[in-house]
Amino acid sequence: MSNDYDGATAGRVLVFDSSESVKFPSKFKDAMGTDRGLMVLVHKDRLIKVFPLESDEVLFLSLEIGKLSNDFLTKLSQIFKRAGLVDLLFSTGVCLRGTRCFYECYFNPSQLSSDIKELESELGVLEGVQRVVVEKVET
Secondary structure, three states: OOOOOOOOOOOOOOOOOOOOOOOOOHHHHHHHOOOOEEEEEEHHHOEEEEEEOOOOOOEEEEEEEOOOOOOHHHHHHHHHHHHOOOOOOEEEEEEEEOOEEEEEEEEOHHHOOOOHHHHHHHHHOOOOEEEEEEEEOOO
16 A cells, blocks of 8 residues: 555555564554554454554453343443443454353443442343453553
């Protein structure tokens, strides 16, 4: 792609080697408007997405769901709203990975209006939830 092209998208071929480093073009960084980004691999699509960040503090939340109820997302939204989680960086929605069902999201912990343990506890008793995982995303 030429340097003077100014269309709707930009692309770059990446080389994945054992060094675990990726060259991120300065034009991409400039377009994102920040020097940090959250990289998310969506397994089912084999797609990598990058989201601009203001802070490198990011938490990952995963709910493994056994049986999905009709009002699962409504109840989940209510819990998120009470906890102050109104602006997620990324969410899978409810999705399958093989035969397992998940809801996963990434968020900035500074927006929480309640304790993270309290949020985990509320999510753990949500109908259908078999497992709750909350982890800091590595830099």
